[in-house]
Amino acid sequence: MKSTLKRSAHAVSLTTGRLTVGGRMLPSFLIIGAQRCGTTSLYRALSRHPLILKPVLHKGVHYFDMAYEKGLSWYQAHFPRKAAARRLERRHGHQAQAFESSPYYLFHPLAPARIAWDLPGAKLIVLVRDPVERAYSAYAHELARGFETEPSFERALELEEERLAGEAHRLRASPNSASHSHRHHAYVTRGRYAEQLARLELLVGRDQMLVLDSGRFFRDPHPVYDRAVDFLGLPRIDDPVFERHNARPRAADMPESVRRRLSEHFAPWDALLTPWLGAEPSWHSGVREADLR
Numbered sequence: 001m002k003s004t005l006k007r008s009a010h011a012v013s014l015t016t017g018r019l020t021v022g023g024r025m026l027p028s029f030l031i032i033g034a035q036r037c038g039t040t041s042l043y044r045a046l047s048r049h050p051l052i053l054k055p056v057l058h059k060g061v062h063y064f065d066m067a068y069e070k071g072l073s074w075y076q077a078h079f080p081r082k083a084a085a086r087r088l089e090r091r092h093g094h095q096a097q098a099f100e101s102s103p104y105y106l107f108h109p110l111a112p113a114r115i116a117w118d119l120p121g122a123k124l125i126v127l128v129r130d131p132v133e134r135a136y137s138a139y140a141h142e143l144a145r146g147f148e149t150e151p152s153f154e155r156a157l158e159l160e161e162e163r164l165a166g167e168a169h170r171l172r173a174s175p176n177s178a179s180h181s182h183r184h185h186a187y188v189t190r191g192r193y194a195e196q197l198a199r200l201e202l203l204v205g206r207d208q209m210l211v212l213d214s215g216r217f218f219r220d221p222h223p224v225y226d227r228a229v230d231f232l233g234l235p236r237i238d239d240p241v242f243e244r245h246n247a248r249p250r251a252a253d254m255p256e257s258v259r260r261r262l263s264e265h266f267a268p269w270d271a272l273l274t275p276w277l278g279a280e281p282s283w284h285s286g287v288r289e290a291d292l293r
Contacts, residue, residue: 020077021073021076021077024082026098027079027098028097028122030100032106033106035107036103037134037214038129039101041243042101048238050092053079053097053098055100056078057078062104065111079098079100094234109168109172110175112204115204125231126193126197126209127212128277131188131191131192139156147180156185164182167182192269212224216282221240270284
């Protein structure tokens with residue numbers, strides 16, 4: 001009953017948004033990934049900034065990956081009214097900004113080009129974490145949600161290449177299609193961050209991208225948050241509140257043999273992240289992180 005009422009309320013809100021789309025904002029920045037890298041926690045922290053406006057309904061609209069055929073007006077209907085932004089601007093003397101957070105945007109083969117086309121000039125924030133931990137965290141997350149059926153992480157890793165074979169090509173060839181495995185079973189492939197960042201850079205330029213280290217964000221959030229606010233050209237107003245969201249307990253530790261194998265696989269990809277982060281990735285410091293989101 002509660003879920004039915006929630007869906008009905010969302011439908012009414014979206015209908016209202018589409019009727020008033022001309023008076024609504026488009027986002028000036030996006031958090032685009034990576035999955036299981038702290039995107040929800042950063043989203044919550046930034047959404048408390050007095051000049052940052054979040055979507056009306058959901059943290060992530062998933063327009064550029066899963067709903068692009070619905071059109072830009074449908075997307076714009078998800079954001080606050082421009083009048084609300086003007087009130088904030090009069091109060092604080094600075095331009096307000098709208099945003100959303102959809103972690104599949106970074107990995108989807110068509111999303112970056114769509115963002116570059118529809119939101120030229122939009123700034124993009126990417127969070128990265130230890131890709132070994134990210135892979136295991138993603139597996140536990142998908143298993144708990146029922147999108148993964150393999151009870152063994154090692155078996156899921158063995159199946160990944162087969163599951164993803166040709167899926168990115170199929171998504172490009174059929175732009176309105178979806179791929180369950182590409183979205184839910186890319187445990188290793190999503191952790192090759194530098195590959196995805198390079199593709200994004202070609203489309204939007206490095207000046208419009210900010211790459212943040214999730215390990216540093218959770219250990220000492222203020223400097224990382226300040227980098228994000230500076231990147232967005234916003235003033236610091238009020239003291240931000242930092243909380244960890246969507247951490248998921250694990251039934252068992254990752255087998256050490258699997259950890260070593262994945263660490264070796266990701267080592268060359270991690271080395272390419274240093275220019276993006278301005279420092280060596282935090283997970284190379286020898287401190288093993290807790291499960292993050």
